[in-house]
Amino acid sequence: MELQGPQEPFDIEIGNIVYSIFPEEKDVYMVFKDGEEYVKIIKDTEQTWLKLNPETELPMFGMDEEINAIGQGIIAELG
Secondary structure, X not given: OOOOOOOOOEEEEEXXXXXXXXXXXXXXXXXXXOOEEEEEEEEOOOOOEEEXXXXXXXXXXXXXXXXXXXXXXXXXXXX
16 A cells, blocks of 8 residues: 655654654655654555665664654554
C-alpha cells in the first residue's frame, strides 16, 4: 500500500512532542523537532522506519523506537 495524501508539510504529535514533517521524495521525510532540523527518515516496511545518515543519506539500520513512532504517526496522518 502506497501512502497517499498531502505532500505539504504537516505536524504530528507523539506524547507531548510536536514534530513537523516535510515530505521530500517517496517514503523519505525530513523531521523537525522544536523548530530545528532533527532527522531524515525513510520507510523500510509498514512497521519499520530508518534514520538516514546526515552526511551520506544512507539508511542506518537498528531499532529506534522514536523513529518508528514518528513513522507510524506519518502513516496515520497520510493513511
